Amino acid sequence: MGRNKVPIKRIADKTTRQVTFSKRRSGLIKKAYELSVLCDIDVALIMFSPSGKLSNFSRPRRIExxxxxxxxxxxxxxxxxxxxxxxxxxxxxxxxxxxxxxxxxxxxxxxxxxxxxxxxxxxxxx
Missing domain, CATH: 1.10.287 (Helix Hairpins)
Structure with a gap:
């Protein structure tokens, strides 16, 4: 059995939104890492969580x-x-x-x- 398709719209509940962000953040960082390795490119990723916390990723150089x-x-x-x-x-x-x-x-x-x-x-x- 496959997964259900998640509708792309803003999640109303604040707690659910934060949990979803936390789970998807790691997947997005993994994709950015894979892209940088496979294509030998510089990647910089900057994100702010719903609570305002900064998350960033950079490879192979510093984000700056x-x-x-x-x-x-x-x-x-x-x-x-x-x-x-x-x-x-x-x-x-x-x-x-x-x-x-x-x-x-x-x-x-x-x-x-x-x-x-x-x-x-x-x-x-x-």
Missing amino acids: DVLIRYLRYEEQEKKAEEQLKEQLKDRKDGVYSGVIPNKEHLISILEELKAQADKVTQASRL
């Missing part, structure tokens, strides 16, 4: 290191996006002026943009 990496990545992405927008605005090839360039010209622009995006991606991995 993963958060700093995230913030740096976010900054680099914003800078790269702004640079690409500026480059497109500065172009006189008609991309923003409403003139449709030929197919070969569009392909060369796309290849150039892809190369720049790849550079940003490689830089963010460091």
Whole structure:
């Protein structure tokens, strides 16, 4: 016999909600650990219980290191996006002026943009 499907909705009773959180927290941490090992990735997990208690998990780095990496990545992405927008605005090839360039010209622009995006991606991995 299988398990009954639990409806996904807020548990009304405070005690039951806390017990459910405690039981599921360990399962979630186990999944995060397995994902980090199987895929060789950095994982940071931050949770606050219904009572306000902090629970966190990080692997293989400290949680602070993963958060700093995230913030740096976010900054680099914003800078790269702004640079690409500026480059497109500065172009006189008609991309923003409403003139449709030929197919070969569009392909060369796309290849150039892809190369720049790849550079940003490689830089963010460091």
